[in-house]
Amino acid sequence: MKKKVLSALLVTALMATMVAGCGSNSGSGSKAKASLADGGKVLNIYCWNEEFKSRLEDHYPGYTKVDATTGKIGDVTVKFTIVPSDDNAYQNNLDSTLKKQKDAAADDKIDLFLVEADYALKYVDTDYTVNLADLGITSSDLADQYSYTQDIVKDSNGNLKGSSWQACSAGLIYNREVAKAVLGTDDPAKVQEAVGSWAKYNETAAKVAGAGYVMCSVNDTYRVYSNNVSGKWVQNDKIVVDANMKNWVDDSKKLVDSKAENTNDLWSDDWAKAKYPDGKTFCYFGPAWFFNFCLDSGEEGSIANKGGWGYCVGPQSYYWGGTWICAANNTDNKTLVTDIIKTMTTDKAVLKEIAQKDADCVNSKTVLAELSSDNSGNLALLGGQNPYKQLADGAEKVDLSNLSKYDQACNEEFQKAMGNYFKGNCSYEEALESFYKAVQAKHPALTY
């Protein structure tokens, strides 16, 4: 009798799980047309930090703040769901909510969500995002944007699925004190000469190390190399390490061995020490958002606080980060969603406001030209330097033809694995093997 009960239980449990397994098997492959509606009472915005919320609070006309994560536009309640990116938490949450989007209650439907360049294609190339043309945003509305910011959010049929208010071209942010001590000048043009190519950069690094400083972390230069590759990370489902990535490994290994660069992880406490004079570091690599968000300019004693940084383009043009706004399919606030995207990413008056209040490098050729032409773009933390000319030139040069939806996993794991090689714990081949395995765990369909 007991055995019969047990086996009956097991069979039931088995059946239950089989049914559960089959029930949730609905892919995103269907080619349904966007379904958009109006009249929703709640506008749900999914994002990973406070940035977009504060932009909306400060610059969107008619937005009133209610509390930390809610606001009002007219009689529509704006609700922010903020989940940090760490450990993929943001995407995990977004994915599971998006998959339930069709059947969700009107007030729970996602209307807008934000994505980063490293994984934008994962969302853009599906029906979960809405073509901007379907919202009535035309190419003439977007003409003033930098084309690279649009390439990131184009699906495989060339439809534009998102828009950004930032153009994150990036360069080399150097410590003026150290530049004077090592190069004898802190003039951006002269410093640029000293770091204008990788050969020059490596020469300068040797001098910097000789004077008792470090250049930066190997992870700072990573993006400069990874943006200038000749092929995608994944080709025909095979992970491919580009020649330029190998260059990063070789150059970095030499610099680490000669103590000209360190191996600190980005955002770590060790890495952050360079924001202060005691960090004895020559430079950071970063875009405009780096000035405001990452240099501790509000802290007494930091280099930024004393206006001690300078900005130049560096060895190669590249971009880093940026946030794109996507409209979610099945939104019930079509008009408002359209207006937010239009206002926040194409309205020149709003964009100029953002640039001046938040020192953001905005996605408008006209505004950047205005900022670089007079003193309105001078930044105190750069010792009064106006970086907008260089930032605008850089944004024109960024080339994103080699983006893939696997970039996030590949970039993260490549840096983590190669760190072991730089520290001398293993050979390049062994680190590479470890990198392949880590990417494969995240994307089981890939081979190497």
Add this chain to the structure above:
Amino acid sequence: MAKEKEKNQEQKTETVKVQNKNKKVVSYNKWGIIFLLPFVIVYLVFQLIPLVSTIVYSFFEYYDDGLDMVGPNFKAFGNYIKLFANKDLFVYAGNTLIMWIMGFIPQIIISLLLAAWFSDPRLRLKAAGFFKTVIYLPNLIMASAFAMLFFTLFSKTGPVNSILMDLGLFSEEYAFLDHEWSTRGLVAFMNFLMWFGNTTILLMAGMMGIDPALFEAAEVDGATSTQVFFRISLPLLRPILVYVLITSLIGGLQMFDVPQILTKGTGNPLMGSNLTTMTLIMNLNRHLSVSKNYGMAGTLSVLLFIITAILSFIVFKVSTRKD
């Protein structure tokens, strides 16, 4: 004997049936079932069904590729073959065991010592209650918070390095988390700190359960305290020791949060071709975190289940055999 028992039982059930028919005796059986029901339901929904589904999925290909789902497609033993095809599994199992042993040996020694002291009335320890609480405190901190604390303490420019350099012990910063044995040592040390209080309390309970007459007899016979410890306390503690060993071993096999946070989920440092702090569950998490690979994760879980069962069985057999 067995047959007799069966007969007895049959007779008993018959008498019960007869009594029921007569309605002279109130049956309380239904209350037993009602009181058991909450547990059975919770167990079914949250334990048995997930357990069975884990085993079922271990035979399937089933993961997310971006926003698309692949599977579930039946693959028979495909996942198992894939898992055993490379040696990583054994490396991760080795890491787990090494770090567990490194933590467990000091843990059991210190715990035994403390338990012996705390339960020895002749020592007349002052404020024993206070210290019993204090040694348990590390266990109350969340493991991940504890690991983050250690990550900061032992970072290259962290306080431990500055202290060691100020004392003149190190001439330059030592990157604790870039070296195999220092990283493993830190993981083991944290596990030790978190669990020795718990073990001490368990062992103390065991020691206080020993008949005081035995200690008195030993004292009368002129035994030294070392002799008392090794000849009386330890042998009589064996059931508790076995319990501690098995629970700690199972806990050790599931080691996850401390090394995960301390190495940011990487299992670094990579020495040669081996990740040196990647544990079995960290590897499981690697398959789940992004790709939601329920197939492969299920396979790993089933394997872990089998290993746990075997190890527990061995430990149990070895420690309960008759001398």
